[in-house]
Structure formats: C-alpha cells, structure tokens
Amino acid sequence: EAGVAQSPRYKIIEKRQSVAFWCNPISGHATLYWYQQILGQGPKLLIQFQNNGVVDDSQLPKDRFSAERLKGVDSTLKIQPAKLEDSAVYLCASSLGASSYMNTEAFFGQGTRLTVV
Amino acid sequence: AQKITQTQPGMFVQEKEAVTLDCTYDTSDQSYGLFWYKQPSSGEMIFLIYQGSYDEQNATEGRYSLNFQKARKSANLVISASQLGDSAMYFCAMRERGGADGLTFGKGTHLIIQP
Numbered sequence: 001e002a003g004v005a006q007s008p009r010y011k012i013i014e015k016r017q018s019v020a021f022w023c024n025p026i027s028g029h030a031t032l033y034w035y036q037q038i039l040g041q042g043p044k045l046l047i048q049f050q051n052n053g054v055v056d057d058s059q060l061p062k063d064r065f066s067a068e069r070l071k072g073v074d075s076t077l078k079i080q081p082a083k084l085e086d087s088a089v090y091l092c093a094s095s096l097g098a099s100s101y102m103n104t105e106a107f108f109g110q111g112t113r114l115t116v117v
Numbered sequence: 118a119q120k121i122t123q124t125q126p127g128m129f130v131q132e133k134e135a136v137t138l139d140c141t142y143d144t145s146d147q148s149y150g151l152f153w154y155k156q157p158s159s160g161e162m163i164f165l166i167y168q169g170s171y172d173e174q175n176a177t178e179g180r181y182s183l184n185f186q187k188a189r190k191s192a193n194l195v196i197s198a199s200q201l202g203d204s205a206m207y208f209c210a211m212r213e214r215g216g217a218d219g220l221t222f223g224k225g226t227h228l229i230i231q232p
Contacts, residue, residue, distance in 0.1 A: 042222030102150035108162035
C-alpha cells in the first residue's frame with residue numbers, strides 16, 4: 001500500500017514570496033490533515049478535511065495560508081506572502097476518517113521542509 | 118495550559134536497556150485517545166501505540182507498552198530491550214471526543230540509544 005505522498009521535499013523562498021505544497025493521501029482515506037512542525041516542537045494542526053469539506057481550520061492563519069482539497073483526494077496548502085516564522089516542516093497526514101473511532105490512526109507523509117529567508 | 122506535556126527533552130540510554138518516556142495530558146473529556154509516534158531523522162511520523170480512555174488494560178505492541186495511569190493523567194511509553202534503531206524523536210499525542218479529531222502533540226523527547 002502506497003503511503004502519503006508529499007512534494008516538494010524541500011523549498012527555500014524569500015520572505016513575501018508565495019509557496020505551495022502538494023499532498024496525495026492514502027487511497028480511500030477520507031480525512032486529510034495538514035500540520036506545521038516548527039523546529040524543536042511537536043506538529044500543530046493547521047487544517048483538517050473530511051472528503052473535500054473543511055472540518056477544522058481554527059489554527060490556520062487565514063490571512064496568509066489557504067488550503068483546498070479538490071474532489072476529496074489531493075490537497076494543496078499555500079502560503080502567500082511567506083514570513084520568516086513560517087519556516088517549518090509541513091506534514092500531511094490521512095486517515096480512514098471515522099471521527100467516531102477514537103483509535104483511528106493517522107498516517108503521515110515525509111513532509112516538506114520550508115525555509116524562508 | 119499545555120494539553121500534552123513531555124518533560125524529557127532528551128534521553129541517552131544504553132542498548133538493550135528498557136526506557137520509559139514520560140507523557141502527561143490535560144483534558145476534561147471523559148472519552149479520549151492517546152497515541153505515541155516515532156519520528157526518525159527522515160521526518161516521517163510512525164504510529165507506535167494507542168490507548169483509549171476507557172481501555173482497562175495497558176496497551177502493548179511488540180516491544181512497546183503504554184503505562185496508562187488515568188487518575189494521574191499520565192501515559193508513559195515503555196520500550197523494552199532498546200535497539201540502536203530506536204534512536205529518534207518520540208511524540209505523545211491526544212485526540213479528544215469533544216473536539217475535531219485532529220491530534221494534539223507534545224513537544225517530544227529525543228531518544229538516543231548508545232551501543
């Protein structure tokens with residue numbers, strides 16, 4: 001079974017530029033998450049999709065971050081304009097999506113390491 | 118207040134010894150789930166073990182076990198017979214019934230196994 005795919009693996013941009021990350025979840029997984037992991041910290045949830053609808057985006061900085069999940073499969077996360085503090089690893093994860101099942105594990109991709117200079 | 122607290126930023130352990138990684142949590146929900154993930158230097162988060170708040174027995178998965186003390190709100194991960202390949206970051210995480218089902222993570226413990 002193929003895992004969660006993310007691209008690119010690494011990205012370096014200047015502040016105020018824009019950047020986009022792509023995620024392809026495990027086939028059949030209805031729930032997709034984007035996490036931000038700043039160096040030395042645990043991942044922080046940015047946004048959660050159930051199919052192509054947003055379930056939780058309470059921690060997404062909506063003035064500069066946006067995300068979409070077209071057709072309930074692939075997802076893109078965009079930052080525009082980027083700030084220095086956006087330097088982090090952006091992790092995508094997916095799960096079967098049964099929010100009624102507490103033990104549903106999330107499967108993570110390898111992440112995109114973003115450096116803003 | 119921190120929802121997940123991991124008080125050990127780093128640990129050095131001799132190979133083949135057992136190691137306990139601490140995790141305490143804070144929630145007012147009666148129904149919640151606790152997870153441990155391993156993150157090697159490659160960056161991918163690898164699921165290790167799950168404990169539900171209503172589970173009466175401590176969870177075990179191979180060399181991993183979870184020491185769940187509900188009254189103390191702690192969910193420590195125990196790795197028996199540690200191996201060099203166990204060197205990684207370890208994260209404790211929680212899913213609460215009352216919220217959306219995204220995981221809340223602690224800051225992690227960097228475990229280094231020494232030969």
